[in-house]
Amino acid sequence: MIPIRSVNGASPVSLPSDLVGEREIEPSFAPHEERTKVRPAAKPPEPPPDPEVVPDVTGHATRRRYSRDYKRRILDEADRCTKPGDLGALLRREGLYASTLRDFRFQRERGLLDPGSIVRQTELKAQQKTERTRERQRLTELDRENQQLKRKLRQAEIVIEVQKKLSELLGIPLPTVPGESP
Numbered sequence: 001m002i003p004i005r006s007v008n009g010a011s012p013v014s015l016p017s018d019l020v021g022e023r024e025i026e027p028s029f030a031p032h033e034e035r036t037k038v039r040p041a042a043k044p045p046e047p048p049p050d051p052e053v054v055p056d057v058t059g060h061a062t063r064r065r066y067s068r069d070y071k072r073r074i075l076d077e078a079d080r081c082t083k084p085g086d087l088g089a090l091l092r093r094e095g096l097y098a099s100t101l102r103d104f105r106f107q108r109e110r111g112l113l114d115p116g117s118i119v120r121q122t123e124l125k126a127q128q129k130t131e132r133t134r135e136r137q138r139l140t141e142l143d144r145e146n147q148q149l150k151r152k153l154r155q156a157e158i159v160i161e162v163q164k165k166l167s168e169l170l171g172i173p174l175p176t177v178p179g180e181s182p
Contacts, residue, residue, distance in 0.1 A: 068113050071104045
């Protein structure tokens with residue numbers, strides 16, 4: 001039992017020790033009733049967070065990324081699979097698709113899983129970027145040239161139309177080109 005101090009001259013009361021918190025008993029407005037105030041004890045520490053992965057509730061898919069070591073390990077295990085069903089069991093256990101394994105093999109053939117491949121990958125990406133930039137520049141040039149040619153064609157068509165009308169007014173016959181309708 002825990003003794004509780006009295007407030008405003010009321011007699012002290014004892015409470016069982018299994019109750020948490022400190023209690024004060026105060027006399028209420030009626031002499032036969034007592035009002036009890038309870039102050040909570042300190043909060044217990046929060047448990048550690050659950051290590052389970054929480055699904056994304058926003059609905060956006062996230063792309064899985066695999067380290068080079070993981071890819072090499074999976075490829076080594078896949079190469080050791082000799083019995084029918086072994087490869088399927090490996091893919092199910094790892095949660096992979098056959099197309100992902102194919103991509104891993106392709107990366108290994110190109111040398112992208114080797115330890116020094118980071119340099120090669122950045123060089124490859126830089127080369128691809130410059131190629132795309134060159135392609136964009138060439139496309140822009142071709143568009144510009146196409147617009148200029150369209151403008152010149154419109155001007156030539158207007159000049160030819162004026163020449164036709166002028167020759168009709170002056171009564172000058174126009175030469176006909178074989179294979180072209182008048």
